[in-house]
Amino acid sequence: MAFLLSILFGKKVWEGGAPFTIGAIGFSFVVSLYLFIDVLGQGALGGGVQVEIIAFEWIPGIEIGLLIDNLSALLLLLVSFLCLLIAIYSAGYMHDEDGKPRYYAEIALFTAGMLGTVSANNFFQLLIFWEVMGVCSYLLIGFWYKKPEAASAAKKAFLVTRIGDILFLIGIIVLFVTFNTFNILEIQESADQIPVHLVAIVPLLLFGGAVGKSAQFPLHVWLPDAMEGPTTVSALIHAATMVKAGVYLTARSFPLIANSPDATLVVAVIGGFTAFFAATMALVAMDIKRVLAYSTISQIGYMMLGLGAGAYLYHHGHEALGYTFAIFHLVNHAFFKALLFLGSGSVIHSVGTNDMRQMGGLHKHMKITSFTMLIGALSIAGIPPLSGFWSKDGILEVAFEAGMNDPSFLIIWILGIITAFMTAFYMFRLWFFTFTGEKRSPGEPHKSPKSMTIPLIILAAFALISGILTFFMDGFGQLVFFEQAHGHAVEEIIHVFTNPLTFLSIGMAGLGIGLAYLIYSKRSISSNVFVSSKGTKAIHNMLVKRYGMDWAYRMFGLKIAYGFAKVADFFDRKVIDGVVNGTAKGGLLVGKASGFFDQKGIDGAVNGISRGIVGGGRSLRRSQTGNIQGYLAAVVLGICFVIAFAWIYIKITGG
């Protein structure tokens, strides 16, 4: 299976325009589809398929190759499919933009990076493609680089994720030194042989990379700003694919995490807290894309929570259900979040603003967008039988189960339940704000072209049925699992609907939708109550200011790092160079005494004294030009001196 192609073809379209990119990604989709079916055909359902292809040696001891198993086959399919849809959508959305070849080249390179990431057979190669994605993300966020906000957001995204990448880098270095390999399978197999003092550090270092890439607390600050890029980019990179790479990485290091209960707890706490934390900020955001960005952060938090809780249970001898549900949620989320982003892109394209306060009443103007987004919102809110319900509910159940063993997980579970409520609320706030009520936008909203609505419909179909679809494969647990397959379709459905927890989370979602309806559609509760009443005003302000974290980061960068740099620069120019110039001046005085320099040189030196340390350089320049002969004489004498010195030195120390 020479599927190296499926990574490399993306780069071939460097110069190409839209058709070329779409064609290339389409090709990759076909390859991935074939691969996926091939993996299924080899008995992936209920059993595992693992194929490794070694391509070549990179530096001695490091081999580059591909790893195709259930997980990577599924993600290859998902990524190439979404990239294809969004590339098609872009044909409509980016129609009037300059720099389209650049855009499509970067999208193609990104696709290659993402496919390479999920098919790498070793952590090292994963890191390379991981960074390729990072660069594409940087370039695409800054696509409208004339806008200072875009240039700044791009820098912020790269730098913040870079902090995570450094931890990741250290992590794989430690792995390499410990196991003498980067190979994922080999490391997974020998995961339990890791030395005790590294058992918690290594998975957490890797997780650090995931935190940066997947915008988890405390490195989440870049993602909302990344919305400065084109909406297609937000949909593809900052919702559906790249930000999931962190989840993928965490899943790949699952056995390492499961080794250490401390690490599982950290992963789950970061995930659960991020889910909650980001959802609170989504409650008050007014920019339609930022609401979705916070929502993405929050949903990825769920996935991390699933992985952490799953690893905890696995450590204590249970099935690794959390792993399955986290990946399941990843797939579902990719569909409905891409749908929501593309829908909002369609709205922005038509209204010409991101601000929800200037939208409203758009339902009758753009019915397809409105309906598809409604499906997306219902799905993310967790209303059965839409896709989001199955996976989110699974994750919460795993967290609850872990909570039965360790009360810390119970707290996380409660956060998760509250988040489910908030998710439903903010998502329907968005929908009601945009599509119902009076029209607030100036000008006539126009319909979106077919190339934009057809991908919306396809995505909506998946958001609708991707949950149910898996039951035809005997449940998602048969497709992606860690070590052993879980459950069968029928048992699973029965289990879900006999579990009281299921109804709690559906109830929370319903409550959220209802509240949003009352406030933003019927307007029987004024949202101003929350904004202006004394008790909640402070909270509202805090949320609007994003808990002050962006401010804190900026201050750190600007005042501390840049301030320190200024001090270092000053030190370099004045102190070190001051010593240098001072020494040179001293040398000139000695020169004067020994008569090496002619009258001009003496003058220069004498003038130099009065000029202080900085001026010293200038006087040095004046006095020394034209005195090379004298200088050379000094050199010759110096060399004689050196030889003599070396001789005496050796004699004394007895060499």
Place this chain on the structure above:
Amino acid sequence: MALEIHLISLILVFPIVGALLTYILPLKNRDTKIVAVVMSIIPLILSTMLILGVLTDFVDLTQEGDFFAVEKAEWIPQVGINYHIGADALSAVLVFLTSLLVTLALIHSWDETHRHREFNAMLLFMQTTIIGVFVSLDSFLFFMFWEVGLVPMYFLIAIWGGPNKKYAAIKFFLFTQAASILVLIGIFAFWFSSDPHTFSMVAFIENNPIGAASQDLLFIVMMFGFGTKLPMVPVHTWLPDAHVEAPTAGSVLLAGVLLKMGGYGLIRFNVQMFDSVSDWVWVMFGAIGVISMVYGAFVCLAQDDLKRMIAFSSISHMGIVMLGISTWALGGSQIGMAGAIFQLFAHGLISAALFMIAGSVGHNLGTRNISELGGIAPKVPKTAGFMMVAFLASLGLPGLVGFVAELSVFVGTWEAFGLWIFFPIISIALTAGYYLFAMQRAIFGPYNETLEDPKDLRTFETVPLAVLTFTFVLFGILPILLMDKIFEWVAAL
């Protein structure tokens, strides 16, 4: 059949003949340039043969001990000075780098018209001296090339430099001269202690004649000698001034290969010859490397002049070399040492591209100050594109050449020092910070309308940058091309 054509001697002779030809022949600028480029391409081809011969079997070279293509003739037999040259993996890589960069620098400075004959002659002359340093197996010969190499660089700065060129040139000369004296002390100490007296580096490598008691002190003396050239903090301040004032071609060779002489010296002398140095000395050695890395990166953040920023980034990146060497000395990490050597090569390529870009920006846009640029990307897309590639390569983007070296050295750092890795790794974050900060201000954002008539890269500027970009990718994806033999070389230490 082994090649018996005095390969290395030819590599040394062609540039110097080229220098004489360009200087003597009364040709126009363009014709002089053609002569110069041709006379640099011949040694480039020969250097390619040399590196192929040392690293692969494609070219068959004679081998004598650890060295290939060795030539030896008596020069001043009374004191044991020989014309003794040869190459191993370490030197072959650097010889190739030098030849490549000289050719590219000559092409990049196609429109230098001020005293063009001398200009080209100086560049070619410098090539001979630098390569001479890398291939000498006799320490006197080594020192001679080392010293003479200062002269063309001094004149390049002093004649073709910027407004403050005299100061920078003198500072460069004095600093490196002081360093040379330290190196000379070391070499003479070796000579006096050896019995019978010899300057042969091969002999010194096999058996260090210096007694264990005085090795520490002599090591430190030579460390400062070579370290000034590298340069390491705190003896680095000549470099920013030299770079800011030097013409582009001078900067390219200064950062690309002159600094490598320092690294080469450290590895050839301090690593290969000294065998019983105290641990505390090596700890100091590594600590200076880390300080250079972090301190250099911090200073970069505050720079406004692109060239000055890149100069400090060189200091930061050369710190990696010292760190890599110390991981080998203290923790026995072979990959760390291999990374240090690879970094010499990688940084040579990257810094050359960085200075070409900075030079072209200054030349074509009228200023190199980041604060006076802004939003230039749409006006000069090629400049912006190459700048971005070079910056990304320099900040250690995986897949490009700089990352290979950094990764190897950090693996070594973990092997040798464990959690201390968090200190040097700060510089990685800072490096990304200052490059992205610079790009945001210089090439993105709204266009700065005060810039008059911006010009994009011309062909003779684009070609060398394209070649360098190709090497970034080639050696970033296939570092094994060099690393295989470098690993073997390190293993044999």
